[in-house]
Amino acid sequence: MGQFVAVCGRLPYPCQAGYCPSPSGKSMDKLKSILPYLLLLAALCLFPGSVRTVFLETPIERTMGTAFKIFFFHVPMGWLLMLMAMVSGIASIVQLRSGSKTAAAVAQASAEIGVLTGAGVLLTGPIWGDATWGKPWTGDARQVTTALLWLVVVAYLLVRRYGAGSSDRLAAGLAIFGAVNVPVIYYAVKIWKTTHPTTDVVPSLPSSMWAAFWPCLGALLLCSLGLMAIRIRQLCLADTLDELWVATTPEGEQA
Amino acid sequence: MNRLDVPPLEETEAKDGAAKDGAATAEAKTEAAKSADDGYVPVTGRSRKDVEHMRECEALVSAKTASDYEHVVLAYGVLWALFAAYGMFLWRRSAQLRQDLEDVRRQVGRSGS
Known part of the structure; x- marks a missing residue:
């Protein structure tokens, strides 16, 4: 019973009356449970304003025309992909060193958001490329390295999902490999000759464009963090439920 | 298709030539004189080629x-479809976890009794 109470205390939902110990940090738990929704709410408040700014207040770029409006969500998606790959890599290092299940959950949740934002950047990029370059895919270094990172993150998730018991360590290695790829994406435009602009172009944008860019980045970041927090809680809960199931199942039935 | 395949303005201007412009203006003036009675006022001083080029x-x-x-x-x-799809995935996963929690509760009740 002691094992059951210990596991049950980690559940985010109130479980069987009489079994759950009253946790001292109940308000902290409450805050943890509403934080993802607060983040999503904040993102929801920012989205309409950011879209309004992009379409009604930002001037039309002279050479690329209206298609430039894709920039305001394409670039933040690229940044988020890189951020999530870094978070996943760092959490995987922590997981490998300490065996922390929370770190494993953070690594997986951030990888899933990385796949989501990566799909976003890899789909909106060719759409923008088709409108401005006349070609959806030019095979330049930044496109290829970004696609490579996305595939690595997908591979990480596949190993986590379908790998055998000890494959978590292999998956963690993949996540670290993905994190190492992030600086390669950033410097790809400097190292190789690419169709993408160099890293100096984006900072030189006029202030009116930055005014539209930050809310878009903020909205996407808050939305991603909110979804990530929900996913982390789900993964922790799933782990706890597994342990609880094992703890409450009589030994004869476990086989 | 290159959407910006605009014929250079200089080319069309060269084709027009000053003589043509003069002839066109004279023609327009004659027309103006002819149709002055019915109130029709032709446009003068604009080359047809220029207008066509502009159009x-x-x-x-x-x-x-439009493109x-x-x-x-x-x-x-x-x-937005990507985010909506992921939101849907999380919602379904959440429902599944609640179901698992109920199963565990039943299991606890069974082993308790």
Whole structure:
């Protein structure tokens, strides 16, 4: 019973009356449970304003025309992909060193958001490329390295999902490999000759464009963090439920 | 297709030539004199070629803008569809976890009794 109470205390939902110990940090738990929704709410408040700014207040770029409006969500998606790959890599290092299940959950949740934002950047990029370059895919270094990172993150998730018991360590290695790829994406435009602009172009944008860019980045970041927090809680809960199931199942039935 | 295949203005201007311009203006003046009675006032001082060139450019710009709008709508649609799909996945997963929790509760009740 002691094992059951210990596991049950980690559940985010109130479980069987009489079994759950009253946790001292109940308000902290409450805050943890509403934080993802607060983040999503904040993102929801920012989205309409950011879209309004992009379409009604930002001037039309002279050479690329209206298609430039894709920039305001394409670039933040690229940044988020890189951020999530870094978070996943760092959490995987922590997981490998300490065996922390929370770190494993953070690594997986951030990888899933990385796949989501990566799909976003890899789909909106060719759409923008088709409108401005006349070609959806030019095979330049930044496109290829970004696609490579996305595939690595997908591979990480596949190993986590379908790998055998000890494959978590292999998956963690993949996540670290993905994190190492992030600086390669950033410097790809400097190292190789690419169709993408160099890293100096984006900072030189006029202030009116930055005014539209930050809310878009903020909205996407808050939305991603909110979804990530929900996913982390789900993964922790799933782990706890597994342990609880094992703890409450009589030994004869476990086989 | 290159959407900005605009014929250079210099080319059309060269083709027109000063003599042609003069002839066109004279023709317009004659027409103006002829139709003064019925109130018709022809446009003078503008070359037909220039106007056609301008219309051609406007059509190209309009086509580019329409194509840009299509691309922008597609890009934003893809983006929001991805987030909506992931939100749906999380919602389904959450429902599944609640079901698992209920199963564990039943299991606890069974092993308790």
